């Protein structure tokens with residue numbers, strides 16, 4: 001068997017750009033102990049079986065950031081697609097401008113509000129980097 005015979009595993013993750021009233025975007029630093037620790041990402045996480053992407057985000061944003069998001073406030077913007085060595089990541093990016101509660105790093109992660117054009121100053125996972133241009137165009 002060659003590597004060409006190995007079916008790549010598809011991992012489905014959903015991410016969100018929270019945008020505040022000043023047009024700044026929230027990024028969160030992946031905590032120690034997780035893969036890609038120290039890199040800054042658009043918050044989100046893996047889809048659980050049976051979830052729709054919006055449901056994943058509502059759950060992840062509550063778990064990771066302590067905020068409540070309503071589904072009509074989630075607007076799909078684009079997709080990230082990145083081939084890691086052992087899996088292929090497919091990750092839709094949503095934009096959200098309204099939520100209830102105050103953003104708090106519930107897992108001890110650092111969070112920052114950043115102007116879209118400054119996002120390139122923060123080291124990000126390879127899947128997240130191409131998303132910056134879409135946000136700069138939008139915002």
Ligand code: 9L3
Pocket residue numbers: 013014015034035036041042043044045046089125127128
């Ligand atoms: N990931 C990349 N960019 C993101 C997110 C939320 C996740 N903005 C990658 C990191 C992991 C995988 O997706 O390889 C699963 O994420 P998690 O469940 O470890 O947060």
Ligand code: MG
Pocket residue numbers: 043044045046060064
């Ligand atoms: Mg996550």
